[in-house]
Amino acid sequence: MDRTLGKDSDPVSGSMDKSSVWDVRPLRRLVPVFPSQPNSSSFSVPQGAAPFFCVPPFGPFPSDVAPFYPFFASVGSHRHPEQNSQAPSGVGYGNPVTAAVPITSFRMQPPSTAGVNGDTGPSRSSRSRVQSQSHSSFAEEDGYSNSQNQGAQFLSSFSMHVADVEDTSKSARRKNKSQKRTRGSGDINITLPDVDADLIVNNILSSCNLMEFDMLRRTDGDKESVGYILLMFDFLRRKLSQVEDSREAMPGVSRRPDLRVGTILMNKGIRTNIKKRIGVVPGVEIGDIFFFRMELCLIGLHHPIMAGIGYMGLTVNQEEESVAVSIVSSGGYEDNVEDGDVLIYSGQGGNVNRKDKEVVDQKLERGNLALEKSLHRGNEVRVIRGVKDVANPSSKIYVYDGLYKIQESWTEKGKSGCNVFKYKLFRLPGQPEAFMTWKLIQQWKNDITSRIGVILPDLTSGAENIPVTLINDVDDEKGPAHFTYLPSLKYAKLVNSAESYGGCNCHNGCIPGNQNCPCIQKNAGYLPYISNGVLVNQKSLIHECGRSCQCPPNCRNRLSQGGLRVHLEVFKTKDKGWGLRSWDPIRSGGFICEYAGEVIDISKIEELRGENEDGYIFYATRTYQPMEPLCSDSDGVPKIPFPLIITAKDAGNVARFMNHSCSPNVFWQPILRQSDKGYDLHIAFYAIKHMPPMTELTYDYGLILPDKEERKKNCLCGSSKCRGYFY
DNA sequence: GCATGTCAGGCGTAT
DNA sequence: ACGCCTGACATGCCT
Numbered sequence: 001m002d003r004t005l006g007k008d009s010d011p012v013s014g015s016m017d018k019s020s021v022w023d024v025r026p027l028r029r030l031v032p033v034f035p036s037q038p039n040s041s042s043f044s045v046p047q048g049a050a051p052f053f054c055v056p057p058f059g060p061f062p063s064d065v066a067p068f069y070p071f072f073a074s075v076g077s078h079r080h081p082e083q084n085s086q087a088p089s090g091v092g093y094g095n096p097v098t099a100a101v102p103i104t105s106f107r108m109q110p111p112s113t114a115g116v117n118g119d120t121g122p123s124r125s126s127r128s129r130v131q132s133q134s135h136s137s138f139a140e141e142d143g144y145s146n147s148q149n150q151g152a153q154f155l156s157s158f159s160m161h162v163a164d165v166e167d168t169s170k171s172a173r174r175k176n177k178s179q180k181r182t183r184g185s186g187d188i189n190i191t192l193p194d195v196d197a198d199l200i201v202n203n204i205l206s207s208c209n210l211m212e213f214d215m216l217r218r219t220d221g222d223k224e225s226v227g228y229i230l231l232m233f234d235f236l237r238r239k240l241s242q243v244e245d246s247r248e249a250m251p252g253v254s255r256r257p258d259l260r261v262g263t264i265l266m267n268k269g270i271r272t273n274i275k276k277r278i279g280v281v282p283g284v285e286i287g288d289i290f291f292f293r294m295e296l297c298l299i300g301l302h303h304p305i306m307a308g309i310g311y312m313g314l315t316v317n318q319e320e321e322s323v324a325v326s327i328v329s330s331g332g333y334e335d336n337v338e339d340g341d342v343l344i345y346s347g348q349g350g351n352v353n354r355k356d357k358e359v360v361d362q363k364l365e366r367g368n369l370a371l372e373k374s375l376h377r378g379n380e381v382r383v384i385r386g387v388k389d390v391a392n393p394s395s396k397i398y399v400y401d402g403l404y405k406i407q408e409s410w411t412e413k414g415k416s417g418c419n420v421f422k423y424k425l426f427r428l429p430g431q432p433e434a435f436m437t438w439k440l441i442q443q444w445k446n447d448i449t450s451r452i453g454v455i456l457p458d459l460t461s462g463a464e465n466i467p468v469t470l471i472n473d474v475d476d477e478k479g480p481a482h483f484t485y486l487p488s489l490k491y492a493k494l495v496n497s498a499e500s501y502g503g504c505n506c507h508n509g510c511i512p513g514n515q516n517c518p519c520i521q522k523n524a525g526y527l528p529y530i531s532n533g534v535l536v537n538q539k540s541l542i543h544e545c546g547r548s549c550q551c552p553p554n555c556r557n558r559l560s561q562g563g564l565r566v567h568l569e570v571f572k573t574k575d576k577g578w579g580l581r582s583w584d585p586i587r588s589g590g591f592i593c594e595y596a597g598e599v600i601d602i603s604k605i606e607e608l609r610g611e612n613e614d615g616y617i618f619y620a621t622r623t624y625q626p627m628e629p630l631c632s633d634s635d636g637v638p639k640i641p642f643p644l645i646i647t648a649k650d651a652g653n654v655a656r657f658m659n660h661s662c663s664p665n666v667f668w669q670p671i672l673r674q675s676d677k678g679y680d681l682h683i684a685f686y687a688i689k690h691m692p693p694m695t696e697l698t699y700d701y702g703l704i705l706p707d708k709e710e711r712k713k714n715c716l717c718g719s720s721k722c723r724g725y726f727y
Numbered sequence: 728g729c730a731t732g733t734c735a736g737g738c739g740t741a742t
Numbered sequence: 743a744c745g746c747c748t749g750a751c752a753t754g755c756c757t
Binding site for chain 1: 728736741
């Protein structure tokens with residue numbers, strides 16, 4: 001078998017290779033050019049042809065170019081500087097370019113100095129600047145400079161210069177002040193985590209053309225820009241969490257990757273809908289979910305980072321008055337949220353939440369005043385409802401529940417005895433269900449018979465630890481063709497490997513930062529998952545702990561082995577047969593399931609194909625082009641040690657019901673579980689983006705070589721980027 | 728398991 | 743400068 005397996009993911013012996021964290025290789029992030037005629041000689045690269053070209057994240061895209069996803073930066077890649085320096089020529093990658101677009105043609109306007117609030121221009125963070133400088137020697141040792149130089153060289157001037165602008169803003173001064181205080185208060189060594197944070201984030205950002213984010217889209221977002229910002233935010237946040245997880249906790253230094261990343265993105269102007277507005281926020285849909293307040297802020301749905309009431313000044317008849325535009329109801333006050341369409345919201349202030357000696361009443365000011373004005377003006381108010389995240393009880397999920405109007409207001413005595421303003425809001429009719437869906441699902445969980453169209457409460461018959469509902473509320477088909485439910489992948493035998501090792505000795509589970517753990521070493525020094533069980537980013541190959549590892553089943557590095565974590569349902573779609581969706585929200589990077597079935601030999605593929613119209617075959621080596629934007633390592637193809645083919649026709653799990661989409665919300669990831677006797681390779685699915693409950697889960701089935709052309713099927717994914725077919 | 732406490736935190740608003 | 747319906751932990755209470 002492949003004797004080079006794992007070579008690229010082995011850390012430099014003796015120490016963690018930090019360059020892997022901020023290894024910046026812009027080429028990998030650029031959009032591969034797909035030929036408009038996919039069956040033409042698409043996979044040969046003419047000598048001298050540039051295989052990639054730059055496009056801004058949000059277009060305009062040449063007709064044959066798809067935007068890319070932010071699962072690009074790789075922990076596991078270890079390209080040498082010499083390789084990096086060759087990158088711009090890029091010969092040997094990708095496809096011929098029919099209409100290459102020069103980099104400069106999408107260059108953004110010179111950074112504007114004034115945002116709406118005077119604080120939104122491109123980065124003015126003196127902290128990043130100072131810290132980058134003060135750690136230059138440290139960085140060089142880590143190979144950082146190489147990648148940075150490469151990035152700077154390749155991106156010419158337009159992405160780096162903004163990071164070097166002196167920050168004279170109030171917030172920066174404040175930041176410096178608070179930082180000084182923080183540092184002075186504890187014993188902190190040279191490698192401050194916050195230094196790394198800025199370094200890491202800035203390097204990733206500078207590698208992916210985000211500075212192309214033009215002013216227009218900052219003022220008014222659209223679905224693409226909003227989606228991109230959210231993907232970027234959470235990817236960076238996970239990356240930062242991963243790095244901080246692997247360090248000693250430092251007293252006095254807070255771990256708030258959400259705030260750190262949010263602040264950097266805000267300062268760089270990587271945000272949208274900056275201008276406050278009443279009503280609809282372009283690019284944000286009712287039902288969209290968020291996991292951090294910072295996300296609401298970045299996409300302009302709710303501007304205050306902590307406060308629950310967002311409001312803006314309006315000049316009416318030459319008089320300035322403030323009106324409420326958005327509220328977040330997340331349980332901090334005694335709101336009444338029993339009814340899905342009515343919300344009794346409490347005003348802010350007073351000592352409702354504090355145990356002071358004296359009772360302090362709420363005052364008719366700030367948000368309270370704005371809500372009062374909005375009652376009289378009758379303007380729409382966006383409502384975001386915070387719900388407890390069942391999968392992660394210490395945090396909340398924010399659900400955008402659409403537009404409401406304020407019906408009445410009054411004051412009453414709160415529990416602490418102070419006067420509290422109350423506002424009754426009702427949801428405007430005709431909007432898609434959002435929060436109500438959450439309530440319904442809760443009912444289904446309590447009593448499945450309350451659901452219409454249920455065929456089977458659990459089609460796995462207990463094979464999974466969470467039931468999988470089978471439902472058809474579209475027509476009267478009674479279920480998919482018979483198959484045996486198999487919760488995990490079945491191997492006839494382990495694959496022998498010369499590189500097998502005995503596994504780890506982490507009896508309490510693999511601990512991030514433990515560089516002695518061979519499994520962590522295999523993953524280039526970092527566990528691929530952060531503490532809440534979220535995959536940090538896509539990699540060409542993940543090494544999970546295997547059967548000879550000493551760690552328990554709940555080890556963080558065995559995430560894909562624990563079975564389902566969300567309540568899925570197999571449902572009848574309108575036009576694509578059966579599909580898969582989730583009752584529970586799924587966050588970006590969240591594990592969905594593995595592809596279970598029987599591993600078959602490549603020689604059997606043709607006969608199976610012949611008799612099997614519906615496919616149910618997962619062919620790991622088939623997917624070439626569509627994975628490229630998701631994958632960053634080496635040649636952009638998942639690095640699997642042998643051509644894995646799985647059939648789920650007779651036996652499989654829920655994954656066999658996942659439909660194809662050219663704009664998927666799920667990606668697959670090869671996972672290797674090794675032991676001293678060999679290894680087995682698995683395919684696991686993870687969410688590309690946050691997904692509200694009941695979103696159909698889809699992944700890209702990929703392309704196939706032109707000689708298999710006759711097997712393509714018409715695609716019904718309905719995406720604007722639809723290729724028109726899939727295999 | 729929960730409820731409550733604590734702490735650092737960034738931004739918007741008012742001063 | 744202040745305050746805010748954060749978010750991550752820690753602690754303490756209850757079953």
